[in-house]
Amino acid sequence: MKLGNWPDVVNGEKAMEIARDKIVELETGTDAQSTNVATLHDAFESHLSQSDAKGATIENYRLQVRNHLDVLFSLPIEKITLPMLEAAIADKGVSQALHLAQIIKMAFRRASTVRRCFDVSASLKVKGAKKYKPSNKVKFDASEQWPAIDLIFECNSLVHRTAWLLMLFTGFRSLNARTLMWDQVDLEKKTIELTAMKNGLDRTFPISDVICAALARLPHRKGFVFPADTPRSHTGHIGQLDARTRGIEMFEGNERPKKALRQHDCRRLFTTAARRARLPEYVIDELRGDTPKKVQDIYDQGSANHGDVNLIAERICAECGVTPCFVLDRIEGSS
Incomplete structure (x- = not known):
């Protein structure tokens, strides 16, 4: 057995030290x-x-x-x-x-x-990690009209655009949306089943008419709902969706596109719309896929329904200055 090379093994004493460690490893199977x-x-x-x-x-x-x-x-x-x-x-x-x-x-x-x-x-420590606090705020003033829907429809890719709509109108995390399979989607029952979410839970979610229409526009019904753009993909589904941008900002002395909508912002907006629609907290928790917090949550067999998600969809559209019918027309007319 080779113990090593010089200068790692600088002398006989070092060789004996390495040899003893090797013997212990062999005897213990490590x-x-x-x-x-x-x-x-x-x-x-x-x-x-x-x-x-x-x-x-x-x-x-x-x-x-x-x-x-x-x-x-x-x-x-x-x-x-x-x-x-x-x-x-x-x-x-x-x-x-x-x-x-x-x-x-x-x-x-x-x-x-x-x-x-x-x-x-x-x-091992990451420099600056203590100072790094992910922002829980969206990139625009949410008390004013939301640009979310317009930003999404500026996306040229039908697949990417639909993925963005799914995140906005369901509040799904990006990974759950991007890895969604068609066998998890039931357009007749208007539901989507997510398994092994971030909190380990499995749950079936009602989906709004807007999302049913958007998914129905996709030209395929097998495999990933949002397949990768290239056959060289390692996963088979789309990767991280670049933030939707609008305008220019200065960063470290250089101009760059200004981020206006990020993937996780959709979950923030979905939650905000649900609260502004005055839905009960337990319904919002269920639609977000949150871990049960109370005894009633554990016993509840599913209180959220299609009407709830349509109500949230209406609120999202209202905050964006449009109506669900207008969004449906844009979906039907898009390619």
């Missing part, structure tokens, strides 16, 4: 060969094999590794140092760095459990 975990790639795949995460989530993790961590994850675990981990996320934005750090820690936790090695990632 060496790389016995565990099949030699690199962080191996450790991460071992972690994913035990994960209950949805397939789309796992594929997104793998995509992040391929795009940003491939070289690091290909190294032997014992060769990886904290400065290497810090360098891997140093040039990333705070949000992306936090996501990559989470992936690194998943892999190292698995490695430390299986290999009984030191978890180098335990001290």
